[in-house]
Amino acid sequence: NAQQGFQQGITDFTGxxxxxxKQASTTISENAISRERWMMFFxxxxxxxxxxxxxxxxxxxxxxxxxxxxxxFTLGSLCFLGSFSALRGHSAFLRHLLSRGRLIFTxxxxxxxxxxxxxxxxxxxxxxxxxxSAVQASALSWFL
Numbered sequence: 001n002a003q004q005g006f007q008q009g010i011t012d013f014t015g016x017x018x019x020x021x022k023q024a025s026t027t028i029s030e031n032a033i034s035r036e037r038w039m040m041f042f043x044x045x046x047x048x049x050x051x052x053x054x055x056x057x058x059x060x061x062x063x064x065x066x067x068x069x070x071x072x073f074t075l076g077s078l079c080f081l082g083s084f085s086a087l088r089g090h091s092a093f094l095r096h097l098l099s100r101g102r103l104i105f106t107x108x109x110x111x112x113x114x115x116x117x118x119x120x121x122x123x124x125x126x127x128x129x130x131x132x133s134a135v136q137a138s139a140l141s142w143f144l
Contacts (some may be wrong), residue, residue, distance in 0.1 A: 037087055044083025051076030059134060066129040070120030073115050073133050077140050081109075112136035 055072035061073040062069045097106045112135040119128035 011092055025074060033087065035114055040086035041083045044079045044086060048076045048079030048083065062126045062130060065125040066120040066124065070116045070129045070133065074136070077113065077136055080140060081143075105143060107138065109139040109143070 006037045040112075051072050054075060055069050058065065058072065088096070096102060112132050115132035116129055117137055119125050119132050
């Protein structure tokens with residue numbers, strides 16, 4: 001009788017352990033990042049690097065054409081942000097950006113992008129475009 005109770009206890013414990021292991025395996029496979037997401041991340045990051053590199057090539061010409069620099073820099077910055085969004089999942093990434101700890105970053109980053117585009121495309125001021133781009137670069141580097 002005691003042996004049957006011991007065997008029943010071992011069987012119950014083994015069943016619980018198998019259930020926990022199966023649940024952990026399911027959780028790990030749900031949180032694993034797929035190859036497609038990694039490809040989207042690296043593609044977006046490389047495109048962002050390319051666009052920002054082009055922007056810096058236009059830096060000496062920012063006095064004559066601030067629009068080219070601002071557009072390339074802002075698009076490169078958005079590609080970087082989009083690559084992280086693809087890696088993490090768009091809704092989870094948006095929740096992360098709008099969380100209490102990141103809200104100042106998000107507001108600063110969004111306003112610096114709007115300011116960069118406004119200063120270069122509408123106001124056509126190369127000094128303001130560079131200033132807003134510097135704020136945008138610092139906000140992006142703080143994010144990374």
